[in-house]
Amino acid sequence: MTSKPRTRAGRGEGGRLAEEILLAAEQLLVEAGTEDAVTLRAVAERVGVTTPSVYLHFADKSALLAAVCLKGWAELGATMAAAAEGVADPFEVLRRYGASYVRFGLDHPVQYRLLLMTRASAAVPAGGQPGVTATDVTAAEVVAATAALDQITQVTQLCIDAGLFRGEAQALALSMWAAVHGCVSLLLSMPRFPWPPIEEYVDRTLRMIGFGAGLISRVDAPAGTFGSEVMAAEFDATAARLAARRSAGAVDPPPADPG
Amino acid sequence: MTSKPRTRAGRGEGGRLAEEILLAAEQLLVEAGTEDAVTLRAVAERVGVTTPSVYLHFADKSALLAAVCLKGWAELGATMAAAAEGVADPFEVLRRYGASYVRFGLDHPVQYRLLLMTRASAAVPAGGQPGVTATDVTAAEVVAATAALDQITQVTQLCIDAGLFRGEAQALALSMWAAVHGCVSLLLSMPRFPWPPIEEYVDRTLRMIGFGAGLISRVDAPAGTFGSEVMAAEFDATAARLAARRSAGAVDPPPADPG
């Protein structure tokens, strides 16, 4: 079964196997598209090593899976940043962050589900350094997950500074996170549901939560009430004026196709 | 191990065990808080029967788990309806639907996760009758999941009829679903994250997505653009007028504490 003879690792170089194991696990994960295809035996065989050897480098199976997820999530921050590069308008940055967040989730469905759609990954992000030894991943795991949130929070703060939002950046960001995460989660959980075109769905959700953030952060309605009839007329007037000023060219030109 | 002697079931009455199995599985699920505590052996022992007997009533383990989830989700529709009973304002109904949806998810964490936070439960809700034989649950599973969505969609349509929203009800409802589901999913996935008070978090998210729905459904900005500076002033003016009219008592009185 084992193909390569595999020269044994030297004294200090034991960590080499760790990387190979990580890679093999990741391959199995994306190939099969489900985490229960990632068997310690399958991983070990692919690397060309016996099963219990995995335990020399990972505390247990869940630690291995966590490490795999972590590896994928490292890209997200950079991806989001790249999607918003050169964009000055913080509101537009927010939209692009959201869009690339969703795209990332759909591109890495298994990792996303493992990290953010399972029970009780540890949390309290205080002081968690990414100095991950591939064993105490549980702490670093949450750091990776909240890194995206931090990025969103920062841009939200910029929106506040620009006078577009009001209130606490973190609070607004958490709700926007819920919206984008909800999109990803639903799309992943119900792939056969008759969704509208994904891009439209995501964009509509982003505009709703974004506009909502702008408006709600200025309305000091008591928590727990919506108001109703008044709003209809008010929204109409606002929408009309926004459209008018928009067509007058007072804002950023529409960006190129967000591919 | 088996406590009761268990009189054998009669000819046509084989379905009696099915219910007991279902109940035992549900108990194990909520007691342990995780689905992998629900072992066919554990379930069988709790009922007082041997393991393979389960297969006489459920196709396999996943069918059993699906049936358990289904049982829990049956309540949701009624819960949502009850939460909005006697409320005339469709916008307020929407808020209460959302709040009770989230509350339901947090109250049934395991069932919620199993049904809406795992991979690829079947879909295409067309014509799926809830005439569930406890075996072909996969179809009825999705019916239960989308029942809540349908309820939201209907009230969204009422909001459209009332002139509060514009556009396609289903599309708006899907985005609002993403927001509330996102709240539930995040709260369940990261219980140790330093969340703000849950009620505030949920209410804020609901107001954001609700206001956003009202506003965005009237702004025909090209998809993929947000606009920016203009909005700030516009939002200020809108918020001020909304607050003024609100304090003039033009809308529904604030509801009692939504407990």
Next chain:
DNA sequence: AACATCAAGTTGACGGTGTCAATCTGAGCT
């Protein structure tokens, strides 16, 4: 009341899983 029927339930086993204690082995230092 005796009997045959066949759904309801059991027995025993298979292959697969994560995990671990005990053991071997060989690369690198002395």
Next chain:
DNA sequence: AGCTCAGATTGACACCGTCAACTTGATGTT
């Protein structure tokens, strides 16, 4: 050349979901 101990293996354990073959007993019929 030989020691050392990190690196890797052996063999086993307990548990899992699942199934084919078997037993049992409540029921409808005679």
